[in-house]
Amino acid sequence: MGQGRAGEVFGTFLKLGLTSFGGPVAHLGYFREELVVRRRWIGEAGYADLVALCQFLPGPASSQVGFAMGLLRGGALGGLAAWAAFTLPSAIILALFAMGLGTVQGPLGAGALHGLKVVAVAIVAQAVWGMARSLCPDLPRAGIAVAAGVLAFLVAGAFGQVGAIALGALAGLVLCRGGAEAPGSGAEGFGVSRRAGVAALVAFGVLLLGLPLLAQASSGLAVFDSFYRAGALVFGGGHVVLPLLEAEVVRPGWVRQEDFLAGYGAAQAVPGPLFTFAAYLGALIGGWGGAALGLVAVFLPGLLLVVGALPFWAGLRARPGARAALRGANAAVVGLLAAALAGPVWQGAVLGWEDVALAAVGFVLLVWARVPSWGVVALSAAGGAVLAVV
Secondary structure, three states: OOHHHHHHHHHHHHHHHHHOOOOHHHHHHHHHHHHHHHOOOOOHHHHHHHHHHHHHOOOOHHHHHHHHHHHHHHHHHHHHHHHHHHHHHHHHHHHHHHOOOOOOOHHHHHHHHHHHHHHHHHHHHHHHHHHHHHHOOOHHHHHHHHHHHHHHHHOOOHHHHHHHHHHHHHHHHHHOOOOOOOOOOOOOOOOOOHHHHHHHHHHHHHHHHHHHHHOOOOHHHHHHHHHHHHHHOOOOOHHHHHHHHHHHHOOOOOOOHHHHHHHHHHHOOOOOOHHHHHHHHHHHHHHHHHHHHHHHHHHHHHHHHHHHHHHHHHHHOOOHHHHHHHHHHHHHHHHHHHHHHHHHHHHHHOOOHHHHHHHHHHHHHHHOOOOOHHHHHHHHHHHHHHHHHO
């Protein structure tokens, strides 16, 4: 892919990085609307396959999906462009916050931020609606989606998510054999060779094992090692990285506990991945250089694992048994999104009937009026500000 495609990827993900509020599940909804529905970079089934893969891997699932979509559209440059564009807006905001340049204050600002949380309900609901229609077209897959959603709702965290997808894949082996794969729906064409995949997996392991030995040589390597190890051991999304980062930066005395908690609160109010909290912590430790070091280190293991898995994932899904398992896993992804909608997304945003009405308006605008997601985000922020003063 040429430079032009990388530029297209950067522009697309910069818009997503500036408007994708609501956490990793909401991000997947934004990605689906922009990349699957509007731009048609990949089919619905291929996108669900990719989501299922990234749910299995350690690291920030939404950023891994975005990086892989950048690879698909623009090669290696496209992958880097997607990661940078989606990550840098929130990373820069949090680094500035760490340096004492303030945050949004007052009732209008607080209301707008709450409106941005409410719009995540509409975004995720739209994703569940659209994906269920294409990925759960029959009773067996609808049943898998319901069972996966119940399991993920009852068993919180990574165990519920990974367990739901694994059980969905097993159910698919039994219930979803036969039937033709939709043409062009797969996740092939990422342009990652097996040699590159093996090299990425080797690099992941060498850094994980070697950095603790090299960390004695300099404080910069010690910081890089701490953030890399936290990013390498996270299953279940951005919030799971918080206790790992707390152990790495608060207990050694690099960051005060109260500053750590203040940064975590600020991270809830910015778009993009929660892993950019590492930029805030790095800025407290070493200014802009520390912010860049922490940001690269915490994301690097997850991105290496995606590069390592993609070439083998495409070959695996070509097998008939694997396709049946993936049909079940895709249905389970729908259940996971539904469970997240009913659980943390709804509970963290909807505080009263006004929020229900605001989320419903956003859903109608997205599904039936076909208003672009960034427009609905802006309207919801304005609606939240109005409700805050009314």
